[in-house]
Amino acid sequence: MTDILMTTPQFKTNDVALLLAEHYGLVGAISPLPGERDQNFKVEMPSGQRFVLKIINAAEPGVESEFQTALLDHLEKQTLDLPIPYIRRTMSGSSLATIASSSGIRHHLRLMSWVEGTPLAETSRTEGALQSLGRLLGRFDAALKGFMHPGALRDLDWDIRNAGRSVARLGHIASSEDRALVERFLDRFSSVSPRLATLRAAVIHNDANDWNVLVDENSPGQVSGLIDFGDALYAPLIAEVAIAGAYAGLDHPDPIGAAAAVVSGFNAEYPLLEEEVDHLFDLIAIRLVTSVTISASRRRHTQDNPYLAVSERAAWDLLRKLDQMNPRFATAILRKACGFDAAPGARAVASWIAKHRTDLAPLLERPVASYPAALVPYGDPGHPMTRMSAAEQPNQAQAVWDAICQANGAELGVGPWGEERSVYAGEMFVSRFIEKTRRTRHLGLDLFMAAGTKVFTPLAATVVSVEIETEPLGYGCLIALRHEPEACPPFVTLWGHLAHEAMNRLKAGDRLKAGELVGEMGSPSENGGWAPHLHLQISTDPALAATEILGVGEARYLDVWSELFPDARTFAGLATEFYTRNGRSPDEIIELRRELLLPNLSISYDRPIKFVRGDGVWLIDDGGRAYLDCFNNVCHIGHTHPAVVEAMAKQAGTLNTNTRYLHDNIVAYAERLTETLPKDLTVVGFVNSGSEANSLALRMMRAHTGRENAIVLDWSYHGTTQELIEISPYKFRRKGGTGPKSHVHIAPVPDGYRAPETWREEEYGTRFAESVRDLLAIMKSNGENPGFFIAESIPSVAGQVVLPEGYLREVYELVREAGGVCIADEVQVGFGRVGSHWWGFETQGVVPDIVTMGKPIGDGHPMGATVTKREIAESFNNGMEYFNTFGGNPVSCAVGLAVLDVIERDKLRDNAVAIGKYLIDGFGDLQARYEVIGDVRGLGLFLGIELVTDRATKTPATRFAHAVCNGARRRGVLLGTEGPFDNVLKMRPPMIFSKGNADHLISVLDETFADVTRTLA
Missing domain, CATH: 3.40.640.10 (Type I PLP-dependent aspartate aminotransferase-like (Major domain))
Known part of the structure; x- marks a missing residue:
């Protein structure tokens, strides 16, 4: 390093003018340009034509000078019209001229065409410009495929594989806090470094810093040139992107977003591999580490050569920002920029859950979609809750939820994924990625019910952790479960705001079967101060610890979070129709039926239902409520099989x-x-x-x-x-x-x-x-x-x-x-x-x-x-x-x-025998407890329960039967009444009816019989 500084050329402007005339026969105005090891000059001809004259450091081996010449010659022959400088040959036809300084040190001289543009460092670094930079680098590196030269195999501190040398420069960093910061990144790099040898390697530019990248003055979203090939070498291909990404993030309010723009552009021209992108965050950081440690080691020369420290402050600022980020989240953003899953297998997890949604066990005592539900309006700017202070909102949420229940007849409250929420006001919700931005988008699914409501895992799981967050607005009892279903990548579910009882019942490593108890919704005193509810979240990155999983994210990266933490609505059992209603309202349809259809066309139930979708044994109404269909025998093997x-x-x-x-x-x-x-x-x-x-x-x-x-x-x-x-x-x-x-x-x-x-x-x-x-x-x-x-x-x-x-x-x-x-x-x-x-x-x-x-x-x-x-x-x-x-x-x-x-x-006849007998036995148990049940009958899945006011006289209980039918409907189960006295509950469920469905039916009948018995007593 000292030798390079001692052999840096020190030619005066007048001497450079003489060299230009001697070797190139040109006369023009000469002005100096920044340079680290070499001496660079701008040459302006009277005709308006411009060049860059480079006097190469004498310590540069000849083979390396020849390498740069060969590289530029190769690119020129590709006829790709790349916006890069090209060599102007000497009057003797040589690519290089040899000159000597006053002290006798010999240097090489190279003249290249001028590339128009403003340095990226002097622009606002728009996303378009950064994507354009990525595309240019992709085209540049693609043009160098197959090119090799002995000079490319050089030993350079700026080679990303040599970033470990920064350890030797740590002593030059005065601040112990800054040294510790650099050491943290060097520790991470020590595990990355051995893997670099396994990645694709090629000849790359290796120095797309914000002064070597030029932007079109008339089109700020378009990069117009790439200059300075002094650091070009044979290295891992991904280093090209990492270096450009590092400098793109300097003084940028969203540095990972800036890097992602570069990555996206590069990938469009030269597709990257997942294993390359997975190392990008560490390589971006380690390039900055190399920069700040080299600057620190050369600090005494800074005043003489400001180029050495031109980006030191910005690099330190960016390192501090990167240190505050979760590398896995940053990597997810970079992966997404290339079109990869935010985490490996993320989309497969979401697809598996969607495909197997009907196989999942209920999360609540009954399937979630079967409860009458309403939105809890944290995201409604016009709702009184959003006008409360941040401290008031959690404590007032219970009253608001109670009011919603009363107004809508709801039993379940839903706080949706992706909702914008002003309640997230604490310091903990400040973005680690974007300056002056808060995390306000809910990344989980909230289910509001009474404290003590039990929640069950829909899928077999291993307990990862059970812990208590004591901070106000925290999770209270927080449980993480790992799921590893067949033919699906492993994923984790997070269960927050639970009662502390789970701490004494579960521990890491415990196995839970599908349908087993996870916990109970906690009261405000133990759930962080919130109204009782479950915060349910999926993480497709199973390596994240429970406390690392983002419960709230930035709107800017909602597309990334949607893959990393996909909406848990399907996993929980909510129907998509819950969130959006389409078509006419039930009242409008009833009115139009009166006008347009035969008047003796009947409608079921006291409150008619508008169904919009069928799914197996379920019918889903226009509000997303699912009804267990025990009546419509047309759907013999299930709706929409x-x-x-x-x-x-x-x-x-x-x-x-x-x-x-x-x-x-x-x-x-x-x-x-x-x-x-x-x-x-x-x-x-x-x-x-x-x-x-x-x-x-x-x-x-x-x-x-x-x-x-x-x-x-x-x-x-x-x-x-x-x-x-x-x-x-x-x-x-x-x-x-x-x-x-x-x-x-x-x-x-x-x-x-x-x-x-x-x-x-x-x-x-x-x-x-x-x-x-x-x-x-x-x-x-x-x-x-x-x-x-x-x-x-x-x-x-x-x-x-x-x-x-x-x-x-x-x-x-x-x-x-x-x-x-x-x-x-x-x-x-x-x-x-x-x-x-x-x-x-x-x-x-x-x-x-x-x-x-x-x-x-x-x-x-x-x-x-x-x-x-x-x-x-x-x-x-x-x-x-x-x-x-x-x-x-x-x-x-x-x-x-x-x-x-x-x-x-599917042996559905066998199923009809087994489930039919199970239901008959269950109805018999109800008969033993409710005098109104006079007879239970049926074969297979063709069943009836006759209701009577007196078993001895067998007097028909028609009113009771109608009340049970409507009560079951209110509880999400469809039945019919038949018989000469309309007192027989008629059940003909689909042949795919399961034991779980049967239990649900029996439970609802039990609850309804008890309710109607009290009401009609």
């Missing part, structure tokens, strides 16, 4: 047409469907609904028997067409109905619960079948014969009535003896809902002549089917064509196949 959606979209995107053309799907589906049925049922007619299926069945019956007489069960329902209304007592015996037609004969519902007390249970089937025998006798006495008998295999609107054993077997035998046809209406109960069999009629040990299907057949897609025996199909083939425009179309058949595939693949 992905297999059905995919099959529908794929076929619809290929072809949809009618049955007059050949297609594989219709025969493939007919084959699969008939395989589920007894072997005699082999011929299929495809339609679009259960009503059409039953209408087609009647046409087949008439063609086969030539008769009209019908035997139907009381309170049965078979469809919407006029001929079906005429055989549906549920319709023609109620308001608006005209009673039975003469050809319709009504048998009583074979309801064992309401059978005469004198009958024994084992004879119910025979006893109820006698009523059909009587009807047949009456017909015969009138000279008539039955055309058909039709019944649901489990009468549904009659009250979920399970037929007595042997009933259908005896009835079918009687009807067939009289020449009639037996039709099984499986529109509601088919496709494995009973669990033990594919079809409800199979539980009675019979084979009908015709089976009709609808509702669950397409999981919500409108389709239906009628399946019959060969001889009936032949009778129907009487010369009249049967054609249905949409029945059996390729899209519908693809959907039907997908439904069958899922039922079989």
Whole structure:
């Protein structure tokens, strides 16, 4: 270093003018320029042309001078139009001239073209200019790919790999505090240094400091030139970016943002690797360490050469700023600038959570989305809370939340991710990245409920830490959990503002299963002074300690924080619709329905619900509240099942047409469907609904028997067409109905619960079948014969009535003896809902002549089917064509196949058996505690609970049933009421119903029965 200073050229301006004329034949005005080791001059010609004349330090080896010449020659030959200086050759054609000083020291002389522009150091360093710098460096380094020269392998203190030499210069730093600062960065570099040898290396500029970078005077966002190649060498490629980033951050209010702009530009021209970017923060810092230690060691020369100390103060300031930053957060910003995940695997974590959201255990006693919820308006500038002082806000939050509950009927308060909050006013919320900026954006999800509310982990976890923050406005009890689900990068969840009881129950290393207790929401006295709530946060960087995780961040870097600390709403179980409402309000829709739709189109519940999305067993309303759907059996395998959606979209995107053309799907589906049925049922007619299926069945019956007489069960329902209304007592015996037609004969519902007390249970089937025998006798006495008998295999609107054993077997035998046809209406109960069999009629040990299907057949897609025996199909083939425009179309058949595939693949019949029994047992437990429950019945997932005011008299408790139905709705569970007295709770949940769903249903029923019992007592 001393040798370099002793051999620095000291030529006077007049001598330089003579050298210029002697070697280049040029005459111009000469003025000195800054330089560290070399002597630089500006040359202005009378023509306006300008040059830079460099007298090279005599200590510079010749091979290094030759290296710079070769480098510039190489770049000139690339014809990339890079804004860099190019060599002007001597009159003898040489790239260098050799000269001697007055003391006899020999130097090399080089003349290069002048590059226009203002030094970056003298500009405001706009983001555009810094990105432009990065792009220029990327193009520059890309142009040097494959270039090598012996002079590039030089030993230079400014080589980032030699930054460890700064240790030897520490003694020149006068301040012990500054020495300690530098030592901290040198300690970090000691672990980085060995890894540099594994990174990509190339010839780089190595000194893109803010005086060597020029900005276009007329376009401040555009870099116009890069100069001074005196430090060029072979080094890690990432050093180029680190050096430029270090100088870009000098005196910049957002130094990491400045570096990120450089990185973004460089990456656009010369893509960086993740492992390179991960070292950037330390390399930026260590370049500054090299700069300040070299300046300190040469301080006695500073007055003679101000270039040596030109950026020393700014470098020290930036080092102090970097020392206050969390390097992992800074790295996240730099990674994001390159398009990488803010932390490795961050996006994969968010994707995994979204994909597996339905597999997560509830975070609260019930799924979070099932609670009526409201926003807690910390971010509302017009709300009274935001006009309180920072000290008042936490203490007043409880009163505000109580008011929200009362006004909105809410049980859960939500403080959203990303919300701007003025409450963050303490010194702890000052930004470490951006000057004169506060961290005001909430990076967690707040869930407000009463103190003592238990919270559970949605996913298996290992306890990382359990600690207490005692500071005001702190977290109180803070728990960190590490999750390592299969096929997902590990991530951490942070649970703040909990009660201190967890300290005695959990410790680091404990394992928690999904659904296990994490803690309880703390009271203000132990949760930092806040209203009771949970602060839940996800960290996709599992290396961060609990106290390092940012609960509040800068708006400027919200895109980075969104990957590093993604919104926990999905993990917690909140629906996206909670935050935004679209379309018309429920009241507007009700009014338009009155104006535009048939007036007798009914709406469920005292307070109608507007649903906007279905998801498995859930229906989500326009406010984001999720309702457990235990009623709509159309969604047989769950709302919007992905297999059905995919099959529908794929076929619809290929072809949809009618049955007059050949297609594989219709025969493939007919084959699969008939395989589920007894072997005699082999011929299929495809339609679009259960009503059409039953209408087609009647046409087949008439063609086969030539008769009209019908035997139907009381309170049965078979469809919407006029001929079906005429055989549906549920319709023609109620308001608006005209009673039975003469050809319709009504048998009583074979309801064992309401059978005469004198009958024994084992004879119910025979006893109820006698009523059909009587009807047949009456017909015969009138000279008539039955055309058909039709019944649901489990009468549904009659009250979920399970037929007595042997009933259908005896009835079918009687009807067939009289020449009639037996039709099984499986529109509601088919496709494995009973669990033990594919079809409800199979539980009675019979084979009908015709089976009709609808509702669950397409999981919500409108389709239906009628399946019959060969001889009936032949009778129907009487010369009249049967054609249905949409029945059996390729899209519908693809959907039907997908439904069958899922039922079989996921063993949903087995699930119906297991969960159905679990629910029956649970309902039985409720029956033991609530006198109002008269009967519990059902098969598989086709269930009913009959309510009575007196078990002895079996007096229907219709009012109670309606109250339970509406009470369950208020608690987020959808039920229906059916039966002749409308006193039977009707439940037909999707076949994917889980034990957790069953527990939720039982819990809500328990709570609702207790509430209604108190209310109606």
